[in-house]
Amino acid sequence: MPVEIKRRKIAVLGARSVGKSSLVKQFVEKQFIDSYYPTIERAYVKSIVHKGYEYVLEIFDTAGQDEFSPLKAQYAIGIHGYVLVYSIASRDSFEMVQILRDKIIDYCGVMDIPCVIVGAKSDLHSSRQVQTLELEKVAEANNAACVETSAKDDINVGRVFQLCVQEIERRLPSNQTVPPANRCLLQ
Numbered sequence: 563m564p565v566e567i568k569r570r571k572i573a574v575l576g577a578r579s580v581g582k583s584s585l586v587k588q589f590v591e592k593q594f595i596d597s598y599y600p601t602i603e604r605a606y607v608k609s610i611v612h613k614g615y616e617y618v619l620e621i622f623d624t625a626g627q628d629e630f631s632p633l634k635a636q637y638a639i640g641i642h643g644y645v646l647v648y649s650i651a652s653r654d655s656f657e658m659v660q661i662l663r664d665k666i667i668d669y670c671g672v673m674d675i676p677c678v679i680v681g682a683k684s685d686l687h688s689s690r691q692v693q694t695l696e697l698e699k700v701a702e703a704n705n706a707a708c709v710e711t712s713a714k715d716d717i718n719v720g721r722v723f724q725l726c727v728q729e730i731e732r733r734l735p736s737n738q739t740v741p742p743a744n745r746c747l748l749q
């Protein structure tokens with residue numbers, strides 16, 4: 563019998579310059595670039611093994627959002643899981659995480675989404691504005707996984723995507739192998 567390939571679509575969202583592209587590039591291409599080039603939008607593909615199964619991840623790196631940015635349809639429809647990124651050195655970017663999650667929930671007309679909240683740039687110890695405990699509390703309140711990462715030092719980068727797959731899979735009934743991608747009620 564052919565082995566089923568599990569394909570999962572993941573959107574990476576967050577405020578500007580929090581380190582979304584650096585996180586994805588470190589994960590997919592194993593490189594870190596110090597300079598800042600604002601992202602337009604880019605998709606990456608990478609396979610991982612999670613609990614003995616191979617997953618092909620399609621990862622959408624998105625342009626930085628602010629509270630007034632409308633959520634684009636392609637970041638809500640057809641997405642299985644979300645990586646919501648802030649920088650540990652920016653409280654404003656941490657507050658954007660809740661705003662973004664609420665926007666996704668509203669847009670998709672659901673109560674819950676598979677989601678990992680990521681405190682990026684964990685190497686910036688002396689500029690820290692958001693404590694790890696605050697991250698854990700917000701994650702718990704939103705039924706999400708959480709982790710702090712440094713794309714620069716390659717810390718916990720792979721873990722983000724393992725956690726995202728875990729969040730997607732743990733919402734699946736045991737007899738279902740393909741998760742429903744978020745569908746917008748307004749279509």
Ligand SMILES: Nc1nc2c(ncn2[C@@H]2O[C@H](COP(=O)(O)OP(=O)(O)OP(=O)(O)O)[C@@H](O)[C@H]2O)c(=O)[nH]1
Pocket residue numbers: 576577578579580581582583584585595596597598599600601602624625626627682683684685686711712713714715
């Ligand atoms: N110290 C440190 N700097 C980082 C880290 N990750 C990213 N940066 C830097 O932060 C800046 C912004 O990083 P990006 O990855 O482009 O951020 P982004 O969230 O994709 O930005 P937008 O495209 O505007 O949304 C760049 O100068 C990166 O080098 C990190 O883990 N540690």
